[in-house]
Amino acid sequence: MTSHLETRIAERVAALRADFVALRRDFHMHPELSHAERRTGQVIAERLTALGLRVRSGVGGHGVVADLEGALPGPLLAYRADMDALPMQDMLDTAYRSQNPGVKHACGHDAHMTIALGVAEVLVDLRETWPGTVRFIFQPAEESLDGARQMLAAGVLDPPPEAILGLHMFPIPVGQVGLADEVCLVGMEEFRVRLYSPAGHLDTLMTKAASALRALSTARAPTGPTTFAALVQSMQTSDAHQDTVLVSCWPRYPEAAMRGEHLLGLVSIPRAVLRQQVRAQIHRVLNEVTAEMGAAYDLTYTFDNPPTKNDAGLVREFLPIAQDVVGAANVLRFRAPYPFAHEDFALYQQHAPGLLLWLGSANPKRGLTALLHAPDFDVDEDALTIGTRLMATALLRVARARSAA
Numbered sequence: 432m433t434s435h436l437e438t439r440i441a442e443r444v445a446a447l448r449a450d451f452v453a454l455r456r457d458f459h460m461h462p463e464l465s466h467a468e469r470r471t472g473q474v475i476a477e478r479l480t481a482l483g484l485r486v487r488s489g490v491g492g493h494g495v496v497a498d499l500e501g502a503l504p505g506p507l508l509a510y511r512a513d514m515d516a517l518p519m520q521d522m523l524d525t526a527y528r529s530q531n532p533g534v535k536h537a538c539g540h541d542a543h544m545t546i547a548l549g550v551a552e553v554l555v556d557l558r559e560t561w562p563g564t565v566r567f568i569f570q571p572a573e574e575s576l577d578g579a580r581q582m583l584a585a586g587v588l589d590p591p592p593e594a595i596l597g598l599h600m601f602p603i604p605v606g607q608v609g610l611a612d613e614v615c616l617v618g619m620e621e622f623r624v625r626l627y628s629p630a631g632h633l634d635t636l637m638t639k640a641a642s643a644l645r646a647l648s649t650a651r652a653p654t655g656p657t658t659f660a661a662l663v664q665s666m667q668t669s670d671a672h673q674d675t676v677l678v679s680c681w682p683r684y685p686e687a688a689m690r691g692e693h694l695l696g697l698v699s700i701p702r703a704v705l706r707q708q709v710r711a712q713i714h715r716v717l718n719e720v721t722a723e724m725g726a727a728y729d730l731t732y733t734f735d736n737p738p739t740k741n742d743a744g745l746v747r748e749f750l751p752i753a754q755d756v757v758g759a760a761n762v763l764r765f766r767a768p769y770p771f772a773h774e775d776f777a778l779y780q781q782h783a784p785g786l787l788l789w790l791g792s793a794n795p796k797r798g799l800t801a802l803l804h805a806p807d808f809d810v811d812e813d814a815l816t817i818g819t820r821l822m823a824t825a826l827l828r829v830a831r832a833r834s835a836a
């Protein structure tokens with residue numbers, strides 16, 4: 432059921448379409464790498480200031496935070512968008528291709544920022560009817576997975592909001608959204624191993640240990656899905672990925688070797704509860720392999736990013752909203768996480784109930800089918816208006832439900 436206010440949101444978003452497209456193309460033409468989002472932060476701060484918001488810049492690096500206070504009492508909610516681009520050459524043959532050689536918005540953060548600014552603009556128009564406060568968090572350094580940590584250290588979730596929302600482009604057809612019931616993206620851990628081996632055996636030991644560690648990977652299906660469409664299908668129908676642990680391990684990885692370490696490993700974990708179990712298995716494998724050869728080892732965990740897991744209550748609240756805005760048939764329910772990427776949105780979810788939505792951005796008829804992080808990635812710009820309308824409506828309904836409670 433769509434209320435009068437939601438109709439106003441839809442009308443306003445439709446009227447702003449050309450402005451959203453221009454803004455997204457401006458971001459796309461001027462991408463900046465993690466920790467270098469200076470211009471991007473300036474553009475965001477200028478737009479938010481022009482909307483009359485009180486803006487804090489330079490938060491956790493080049494991050495920008497602004498609170499939109501409604502005229503009515505209500506809850507504090509947060510909305511997060513990420514800002515950085517990737518170190519790759521833009522292969523698009525469009526007027527808005529990247530002007531920065533070797534840097535490209537290949538993960539859709541240009542669209543994420545545009546949608547967040549669009550939501551802010553629409554909500555400012557409704558301020559008189561708005562209950563509570565929405566905190567807009569523009570986060571740098573997502574690709575390097577340390578931006579959220581810096582934003583949290585700068586206190587962006589003090590006090591914690593009642594909910595934090597965000598979205599991410601996903602190359603399913605534009606008009607569709609993907610809502611993960613639980614885990615949206617897998618978590619990861621990085622580890623390093625130093626080996627102490629009898630003279631002359633180090634190479635053999637490194638190779639043995641690396642392959643024994645990689646063999647810890649589990650996959651219920653003997654072969655994974657071979658196309659993206661098949662993967663999306665399997666995310667909807669099967670929970671097989673819920674338990675799939677992937678262990679990658681590289682001997683003599685240059686960066687580790689410089690520090691006298693012999694193995695660099697990455698573990699991809701879909702559920703936090705599997706973490707201790709996998710850690711124990713890694714120790715067991717290293718114990719076995721080194722004992723066999725009269726060697727020893729040191730194991731250090733050097734980085735981790737938890738799984739991005741949607742809050743069950745928020746999923747229940749969000750589902751009918753998404754169904755109203757994009758149509759029930761266009762809401763895909765995902766039972767399994769996307770297994771090939773990580774998100775530091777997960778860190779905000781440790782402080783507040785959070786939901787990260789997949790927003791369809793592909794259009795096969797127009798040849799827009801590239802995957803995230805591909806040099807020819809592009810979005811169908813209808814995603815800008817759909818995403819803005821959906822998220823503004825969601826924030827409105829969640830705020831009103833909490834203020835009525």
Ligand SMILES: [Zn+2]
Pocket residue numbers: 513538539540573599
């Ligand atoms: Zn991304």
